[in-house]
Amino acid sequence: MAPPLSRRSLLQAAALAAATPAITHAATGRAVAAASEAPSVWTAQPFALDDVALGPGLFADKRELMLDHARGYDVNRLLQVFRANAGLSTGGAVAPGGWEGLDGEANGNLRGHYTGHFLTMLSQAYAGTGEQVFADRIATMVSALTAVRSALRTDPKMLAVTGRFGTAQENVRGSYQYVDLPAAVLGGASAITLSAWVKPTHADNWARVFDFGNDTTKYLYLAARNGSGVPRFAITANGAGGEQGLNGTAALPLNQWSHLAVTISGTTGTLYVNGTAVATNTSMSLNPAALGALAHHWLGRSHYSGDPVFAGAFDEFNVWSRALTAAEITMLQNNRASATSAGRGTLASYDFFETTGGTFADASGRGLTATLRRTWGGPSHPGFLAAYPETQFIQLESMTGSDYTKVWAPYYTAHKILRGLLDAYTATDDDRALDLASGMGDWMYSRLSVLPEATLQRMWGIFSSGEFGGIVEAIVDLHSLTGRAEHLALARLFDLDRLIDACAANTDTLNGLHANQHIPIFTGLLRLYDATGEQRYLTSARNFWGMVVPARMYGIGGTSTGEFWKASGVIAGTIGGATAETCCAYNMLKLSRTLFFHEQSPKYMDYYERALYNQVLGSKQDKADAEKPLVTYFIGLTPGHVRDYTPKEGTTCCEGTGMESATKYQDSVYFKAADGSALYVNLYSPSRLTWAEKGVTVTQTTGYPSEQGTTLTFGGGSAAFGLKLRVPSWATAGFQVTVNGAAVSGTPVAGSYFTVSRTWKAGDIVRVTVPFRLRVEKALDDPALQTLFHGPVNLVARNSATSYLPFGLYANAALSGDLLPTLTPVSGKPLHFTLNGTEFAPFHEGTEDPTHAYFRRSEPEVVFGGLDSGVANPVESDGTSLLDEIWAGAPFATKSALVARVQSTVDSWVAAGSLTRANGQTVVNTAQQATYVS
Template identity: 80%
Template structure:
């Protein structure tokens, strides 16, 4: 019987058979090309960041803030969590906190992701500026991560630090390390002393100095801090309810050596801290002999799995089969044990300074060698690199429900690290970075390729825990360098078929989904289409884009509320303080850019301009800070919302993508056609393009969007190609192009590209005029709730009111339909206006002013040219008012054309019973009397 072969198996087999020869020349460690090879499926090609330099303006100013941050931040803080996880010295560095540290949200289960973002930011900064500082920082990080991977592949080794008497061993917090002692260590003694020097480095409660036990029923422990924050010793054969204990009186100081000792003899137990007896229990009935032979004899680890591993150093641990005297304990304060009156422990004695490996010799003469271990078991598998153990990845494979306190998107974090390494390689040619990236993919393939397809589908469908970001895109990018068939096969293992099939069939199933978990899936699908030619991927990505834009899009270009999507067409109904997660806009820009490479539909770049000039720019605060990137997580769109540029200590996913955005503003200003016959000018932004293949430069001089147009000046040699200039979809009138002062014939169409073909010479000047007008965009589910736009710029009201402002805009509308004359310009502040005493300013300004991105449209009476008719402005059932319908006919050639529109519209409303004839006559008369701006 022929076995059933899944679609995944068949596709992978085809990939494995066909893919390898395509990149047979590629090898890990070779010198990197200047950029990733462009897929043959792309009809357009991007320029490298080094080919486009930014001129003075809003983009350069915002970027400079991020460049300064990248230059000044201590990268050892980012590396701390990686080094700690590997048991390496952290050099005293303190992790950033927030999501990037052990104390972060969900137990720090996303730590490591931010390091990847930072590597990408540094790589883009270096590619753009050539400044060696960024390359040096990249090299430091790549070198450290190389050391980390090597350490994770071996058994843990002693980390030597300065001790009380010489060398000592430190358990770095986050290393999950403990010392495993042989079973006979307590020797069944009825009388006993346990003595040690400790230097705790963290103040978490219930960190065990030692714990000898079988489980949570029979054990004996000493902690640096109990629930009250003081040392505690306890022994029990009946669980926590049967503990016989000794509690200290004061907390142990952090980062200082303290001596702890416990003695038991007869019914008396005593706890000493730094030579002083701080607690005594004379009613004890338990001692080590009552415990029997124990299986878990640990220094630094608890038999309770939820307790933290001890963070700090050990110097000398001695176990005696007698209760030392107070004088002996005192002697241990000023002498090494071997020089004290107590001498070395006769049951066990460890110096912690006699090895550089992972074992500690016993000086008691009993030969009880101790072994350093990790709580998560054996060394990691080849290629594994993370700031936490493999346990998150293992847990995900059997997980059926989300719990980010246990597993928080391990493959998402892997993506950020992988992307940062790949970008580092492309920017600096550092073969170590490529080796690390390739090794990560080898490791992922070795895990995921062994899982049943049903398991993979379940994993990727779990909210949060199964999120994997843009990992597919990055894996395919890596494959284009390495040519490893396993890498392309790995990319296919992330297929979430339910989502892909629905979008390929143009069936909208997005309601209720986590937005940023799913947007980057589609950038990966586009790249899979590039690599495999499977049209299902590209079709799904195109259809998905159309499900979000405009149906789930806010005016600024963002999407999502509290990270999730609501029903299609619901915009006003999703406005909240947690609207427009910044990562969503970042990933939608990437998707729009990729789709435009395949199909030059101007809608993709119209969206790109909208989101870039509004949400992306507005998400970066206009302020310098060495410690924080100052980028928003959510952009609340509720009335009077004040943007938070330092959420969760500044280490969220959105701060990460915000760093990346600010160092690649120029990546989509220009594209070239695959055949070199066209240059696309997508964005009007001060910049200079060096098109090496053509031997020309194109310098764009503009203050856009403060300036309503731009100037292109050609330099270098001569070259023939078509210059394709984007005509924004909102530029409905007046778009004009001149070359060397002469008007170019043709009729530019809004929402298209206007082509100018010629042989360009050095000194040629192209002037582009892009007249702005003030317009409104209505929320799909509430037309009265509107966003104001002047050209590409979203104008937001600055007001502390927490209710939507009522705004009327027709009172002095121009014959062109431009609503701007109803506003008053603010002198000396371009793109700032006032209306009824309220200032309106560009959303892109990164201030902490309370803002209103949406206003409530209110036109209570019919007004023309500031002259009121006194007639109430009637409305239809759908909210459309008489004035809405009149001005929908704009632009008007002259006043007479407007009056004609007023007359015909009023007559229609009279016929519909929505307006009396007398009121209609008054409306027409007012329109005739008023004067208008053009």
């Protein structure tokens, strides 16, 4: 392995690379890189999504529900926020809402993230199914984003639409565009008329038709809507408190042309709406001349930074150096000014007849050409691509505390877009997607590489605002495609040293941290280790995983409460209605998978199975919907919780990752040893693997988890390798393997891999039997609070009660220790059982039933084989009961072995004074008399 590269050496190398053109392929222009090669340090490698086809079953059914959404959703709605930001036509598309639009949480400060998720979903869907519709949708989105970046690279251009008289200039909502008029537009007039045709498209209060002034002290403006929703003209030399105003009486209709005019003459000001005077003020002491020279003369923009930019269209804007009469203003309702007795404005007159370019001619004869501009100027680098201005990124650099209403995780959003583009490139080989992704990398490097180290550390430590998701992983992947040193240097600029160093030292500092802000950091660190060889990255990721699993893990595999972590080992004490954020499970799966590439510890795939088969599958509602992905945000583990599959109006982070999860269920079923010596079968899932290098196929046929086992059939040619079958850590009831009907020698060990090595040939059949047992898992901080598992499947009680339900499970426990005989199977419903009148069902079923993931264990009486001894089940101070200690000795080969365990345990408890001798004898007699299943 090459020696680790320091951040300084990477930056130096990047500076040199930035000055050197990338080497490109002559035919495609693509930067030379071995993109398909796994990192050399990976001792196990994944298969591509299109190498593994899902077979019929639970995963295929869930995926099909999401594919319906992927096929049916109008991607132009996702692109609306990007096109608007670039000042392009949105074609009437309506943004999705929720977090994807200006009206969502925090003014839509996260918009654009969902488009990245959607691109990833489409890319995975295309790889997994080959359906052309997904490739076509990717192409549509990449084309649109290419046009958006191009538009952002240049000065804004007018968007011509049908006007009141010919053409008009449209300001798309979210474009941040306005018209800048020359300084002489008011001409120092003491009497004046300002007239405009407007067509508002959104009911934004305080959006300006015009605002002429210096700052928020001296100005005159006309707002299409004031705080009460009606037009308002105001003029002041002393700020808002000194405004002399005119207010309309009714709101302007949306999507209709309205004419507004203001006249000032002497001490009288009048506001006209559609030719009718609606307000008059005869006590005005201010006029343009009284304000003197003003610095800014804007159409559509306010001097108050918190006010929205006018959304809608402008037609004919005229300024006269006199007050028009009421009759003259009436004539303007149906005629261009030039066709009336008033004539064109004598100070300024804009027809907006232009259809291209970014300037507007003045027809007054004064030559006051107006210019279309952006409130934020424009990108600092031509690679910038976002659905909002660069201002969030700029503001973050000076922030010292969190305020997501101003800055909401801009690099997180950049990550989603970057990831989506990289996935689009991988899936469709569209060079435009890689070019967009590379440009984003160049832009981020140009911003971040010039910041002091202290600034970077402060930024990444800010909750929410500084969250950057999995951007490091994506940037390292970008570097693997471009080979450019500045991209690798960029990835290291996101190092949050205090977190990395603490985890590398195995010091747990997670209490109080936002879970999903930090989990994806470690997948990125693993990829940095791959690229740089720096050991602390690998060590910190490995140690971090151990701080979450199992110390902060709920039974379903999820983590976090209210998005945050509490102290290690506190499970029962953190259960609430906002438990187990779905994004956390998604990112823990990704981290577990990437750790497995470095060390093939079965614990990572045990966790993968747990979280995938339970939280991830259960987070998707079992319902098709073209408009919504129907994925949970939180999964509350409180008693009687009903899952919300359309949280926060939709389009949240968890719905985004949920779309991704549902289109890559096959990504970790199989891995291969880097040297080709072994095939890992990690998940028992109906699927078909094509291992091209070996020339073989492996078809896995199973109804798992309804079926307790699987069958693997080999096809193609012959190849020698070890077949490594994962023996789940819960598989303590026996794990058997046959090849072509013959049992394979060896003793499978739970929580390991069982290897069958041979030269495989077409027609070979491997049968794996994995008997399930019903078992409980106890909350670390409250052993009496338990959750129920049958094999890999978490079973939840369906009951509307809102307090923990008490259940006993030993009553009919089998000699094997299996608790299942205490439950009654539900006919015709696999994995459904009843106990005391309550139905238990798999967590993975995406229903809206009230559920209990945890219950209160209650074993008040000593019962064996359904026979009640009449003796109360004693409990020690640590919560361990007599029955707990007896059944801890399972499995029992015979009834006699169980009775012997009962006798020895009773003797111990009698000696300790925890049980009377008489009651102890009754317990032993009951155990002897009872009948047990094996």
